[in-house]
Amino acid sequence: MSILVTGSTGRIGAQVVAQLAASGASVRALTRTPQKAGFPAGVTAVRGDLLDADAMRLALAGVNTLFLLVSNAPDELTQAINTLGLAREAGVKGIVYLSVTRSAEYTDVSHFTAKYAVERMIEQMELPATVLRPSYFFQNDATLKDPLTKAGLYVSPVGDKGVSMVDVRDIADAAVVELLRRDRSPAALPRATYELSGPDALTGASLANLWSDALGRDVRYAGGDLDAFERAVKTQAPAWLAYDLRAMMRRYQVDGAVATPADIERLTTLLGRPPRSYRDFARETALGWQA
Template sequence: MTILVTGSTGRIGTQILHALARSGAAVRALTRSPEKARFPEGVTAVKGDLLDADAMRQALAGVKTLFLLVSNAPDELTQAINTLGLAREAGVQGIVYLSVTRSAEFTDVAHFIGKYAVERMIEQLDLPATILRPSYFFQNDAMLKEPLTKAGLYVSPVGNQGVSMVDVRDIADAAVIELLRRHGAATALPRTTYELAGPDALTGPLLAGIWADVLNRDVRYAGNDLDVFEQNIKANAPAWKAYDLRAMMRRYQIDGAVATGPEIARLTDLLGRPPRNYRDFAQETLKQWQ
C-alpha cells in the first residue's frame, strides 16, 4: 500500500517526501508535470490535479494514506472537498490534512474559513484523519531580506497581540509522524487534531528586536498599516489574495494567535522535542542571506 502526497513541490511537501523516502515507505507524489519532477529516489511521480476527478481516482488507486495540502486559491475549498470525497470512495484508511490555526474563529478570512469547512466534513463523515493547524510560518519572513537589511524595517504587520509563529520544518515533521503512524496501523485510527505553533508569542516590536540583535543594527517595526501591506502584496499576487492576507493580518492585530501551554506541550510530545524558536530561525536565515 502507498502514501500519496499532494502539494509535493512546495516547502512542506518537499520535506515530507524526503522524510518518507528515508523511511522506506512506498510514496507517490502528485504533480501536474511529472516530466519536470525532481523527487527523491523511491518516490513515484503521478500526474494529477485536485480538480480533475478522473486523474485523482487513478492517483488514489491502491493508496492507504493521504497527505492533503491545498494551497491558497479561489477554488481551494472545492479542491479539498472533492479530494476527500474521492479518497473516501477509494478506501483510503488514513488522512493527514493541513488546515490552519484559528480556522473556526477567523470567519472573515477566506482561506481560514474554507479550511474550517473541510474540517467540518472530516468531522461529520468521521473520516480517519489527523488535522494539523499550523500558525503563521517563520519562513514567510525569509522574504524580508531587503527591508530588514537595507531599511532596518520589519514590515509584516502582525500587530501587538502576539502570534505563535511556527517553523515549516516542524510542520513537515509532525505530518510525517502522523502519516507513518496511520500508515502502519492495521485499521483506521480515530480522528485527532494538533495545533502547530512555536514557543513564543511574537509581536511586531518583538520581531524587530530579534532582527536587530541578529543583524547587529537598528531595526524597527514598520507598524500596522494594512493599506500599505495590501498594496505591497498586490505587486506580486492577485488582488483577491492580497485582500485575503490583509484580512488575516487584521485578525492577528485584533485577536492575536497565541498558543496555549497545553498545545505546545502536546506538540512537544508529538515531535519528541520542543518546537523550534524564531531567534534560531533568524540566525539561520542570516547565514543563508550571506
C-alpha cells in the same frame, strides 16, 4: 500500501516526500508535471490535479494514506472537498489534512473559513484523519530580506497581541509522524487534531528586536498600516490574495494567535522535541543572507 502526497513540490510537501522516502515508505507524489519533478529515489511521480476527478481516482487507487495539502487559491474548498470524497470512495484508511490555526474563529479570512469547512466534512463524515493547524510560517519572513537589511524595517503588520509562529520544518515533521503512524496501523485510527505553533508569542516589536540581534543592526517595526501592506502584496500577488492576507493580518492585530501551554506540550510530545524558535530561524536566515 502507499502514501499519496499532494502539494509535493512545495516547501512543506517536498520535505514530507523526502522524509517519507528516507523512512522506507512507499510514496506517490502528485504533480502536474512529473517529467520536471526531481523526487528522491524510490518516489513515484503521479500526474494529477486536485480539480481533475478522473486523474485523482487513478492517483488514489491502492493508496493507504493521504497527505492533503491544498494551497491558498480561489477554488481551494472545491479541491479539498472533492479530494476527500474521492479518497473515501477509494477506501483510503488514513488522512493527514493541513488546515490552519484559528480556522473556526477567523470567519472573515477566506482561506481560514475554507479550511474550517473541510474540517467540518472530516468530522461529519467521520473520516480517519489527523488535522494539523499550523500558525503563520517563520519562512514567510524570509521574503523580507530587502526591508530588513536595507531599510532596517520589519514590515509584516502582525500587531502587538502576539502570534505563535511556526517553522515549516516542524509542520513537515509533524505530518510525517502522523502519516507513518496511520499508514503502519493495521486499522483506521481515531481522528486527532494538533495546533502547530512555535514557543513564543511574537509581536511586531519583538520580531524587530530578534532581527536586530540576528543582523547586528538596528531594526524597528514598521507598524500596522494594512493599506500599505495590501498595496505591497498586490505587487507580487493577485488582488484577491492581497485582501485575504490583509484580513488575516487584521485578525492578528485585533485578536492575536497565541498558543496555549497545552498546545505546545502536545506538539512537543508529537515531535519528540520542543518546536523550533523564531530566534534560531532569524539567526540561520541572517547567516544565509550574509553568505
